[in-house]
Amino acid sequence: MAKNTIKVRAKIKGDECVVKTLIKHPMETGLRKDKKTGKKIPAHFIKEVVCEHKGEKVCVANWGVAVSKNPYLSFRFGGASKGDQIKISWVDNKGDSDSKTATIS
């Protein structure tokens, strides 16, 4: 399991909670070639990112290989208040995963 790959900022703005996430991940497409060996670098990408608030999934992202390296994700949802916890977790195509819980400020 990967460690410390997720950075989360969650802030209340008006009546919405704005979540910004950065994940550290290579996001290999499987189309790129290794310059030295000429062999294709196998695909390695995040397939799914799940964002939970109070046990409810507020956003589930299904990603393909065309999401940039070290992906950024931002979204907004209502019904949250300061001090609530949100949980972000991801799974990639090799079965690796990580999750992080953050407090809304």
Next chain:
Amino acid sequence: MNLARRDVLKLSITGAALATLPIGTLFPARPVQAAYPDNAFQAKEVAKALQDLFGTTDTSAGAVKIKAPDIAENGAVVPVTVSTGMDGVESITILVEKNPSPLVAHFELGPRTAGYVSTRIKMGETSPVIAVVKANGKLHTASKTVKVTIGGCGG
């Protein structure tokens, strides 16, 4: 679609397939959760990807806003923001027409989530970026052409 997916997974017994399998099978009743749309992500055309994802290609131009640069210097990192003022948004999908596989990302949104996502995507060449918003069971779409000077899918 579920049956087809199961067959595909059975056939391809790779570590990745096995690892992602329990997510779909253990919690079939989760409200926002759909199985990972493998077929749609492998589709080579926009229409095929939409067909696999939504079961229809019937879309109408709608109140969907795409914020993306007119010219992207680096195709490997193109910031894209999709937003809509519509209520009842169920999902937001981002496609790049001329990428090897057009489907880039598909976001399933909960009932409390606003019609807004922002992310960064790769683009192989100059191409229209297409956003599809599913709201109240209907597909609304918008597109914006982004010029790419250096592709993001090479070495």
